[in-house]
Amino acid sequence: MTSLPQSTNKKLGLVIDLDTCVGCHACVVNCKEWNTSGYGTALSDQDPYGANPTGAWLNRIHTFEIVPDNSSNKPKGQGVGEVIGTAGEARVVHFPKSCLHCEDAPCVTVCPTGASYKRPEDGIVLVDEDKCIGCGLCAWSCAYGAREMDLAAGVMKKCTLCIDRIYNEELEEIDRQPACVRTCPAGARHFGDFADPQSNVSLLVAERGGFDLMPEQNNKPVNKYLPPRPRSDLGEGTQFSVPENDTKGADGLLGWIDRALSGSSKQKGAS
């Protein structure tokens, strides 16, 4: 049924901290590892060892560079407080992206077969692969590129929020969270229930100013992103200038080498 539920009891999702992510791709690899043998068909690759390898992955890390311009964020001098960026100095941000389990998920409503659905109990957006015809329209409707077609099975793949981990009583308690969250060495990913204002994720979002991606698309994403933190201003410390070598005091062998080399370079320069 591809009409969206009026509301969901829980709103399970992720908080991704753009300040701490180091872009190591560990979450990407562990996601593929878990999900290729978990929910649904395997995540296939095409030409994996050939010249043009492609494949279905449910989590991808982009890296962006933001160079503050001169007008904004201009440092007032060395050591003046903390700034989000220094004019002219690139700030590099690693940017993990997977399904945001949107409340107003267009990928669910466009699906002609009922294969895409949002669970009323916890808000997780899933694909029932037995119903999916592989038309690709849901991927067209997702602004975030969170759905990829599995070209071997001809069905749509997406993040399941590791539904086969988070409720899995066979696993130890500490492992009952999405594979990406469990594996992140930097603690940049957090899993929880956004419907509960006291949950870890809700508190993090409130404290750090978590935001939505592309709010203008009106998808109401559940996953939130935490902005990079301000850092101490690099100020003039980064404007390296190497002082001219002063060789006036050189004598003996070093003095001779200095004179010989300066002379030859002068000659070269003159010719």
Added chain:
Amino acid sequence: MHPALSVISFTTLSGAGYGLAFVLALGHGNPAALSTKIAWVAALALISIGFLSSTLHLGNPQRAWRAVSQWRSSWLSREGCMCFISYVPLCLLAGMSIFYDSFDLTLGYVGAICCAVTVYCTAMIYASLRTIASWHTAWTPGFYLAFALTAGTLIYIAFFGPPVGSRSTQIWIYLSLVFLVASWAIKHFWARRAQAVGYGKSTMETATGLGHIGKVRLLESPHAMGNYLTNEMAFRIGRKHALKLHKIALLLGLALPVVLLALSLAITPVALVFTMLAALSFMAGVFVDRWLFFATARHAVGLYYGGDEALMPAD
């Protein structure tokens, strides 16, 4: 967006088929005449070939029947339903003409409405996507409907219309000239808006939420080679040849048909050759134009891959 041949043929062929069926369903053509009987078969064939080719791009076409189940929310599903629903009046009308030399106007109106609604549903599959700002407008169903009607009219005149040189043929040709100019005018407004709208309100800054720091640039892509997203949606926008192709589309779709129709009025002995060429030329123009509809569309996900700066090939 990747311009898949199957989807381009589907939208142009089935559009023309519904256009022709629309004309016939409004009672044009003597139901007892052989040409009308063949016209009905041709309309149903165009529609069916179009729909069959649309299933070619499915990953699991054997489950395509499931696509009629979600008409409450999905335009693709509505289109599938309408396709089946419109077969009922259209096949009945075709059968009446072929076997009983007869026609029923009430059923004809029902059939005509079904044709229009089906083409509208096809267009709404694209127009309903918020991710592609240039498609997300009422102009999209506007030009899909206009092109379908024009194609149907031209095909009708050329192959199945009243006898050459008759007064009613003249009226048909004037009418189709009006349709031709009107459809390309609608398409022109669509294209002007598409050029201006770009990615809509979305930017690399809103996509990443990092605009408060400064201008955002892609430093490193998540994958070295292409993937489903870049192949399908971040299709390197066909700007390099877009202008040239646009001119070709206008030449084939508008200029040539207008000249050919004018010639058919002037040189009646071979009028049929001219009207047939006009219909074929128009279809070719629409085909090129439909290619551009996909190839030049900007999908919001392109913003995660560097936006126009990265995706537009240099001139």
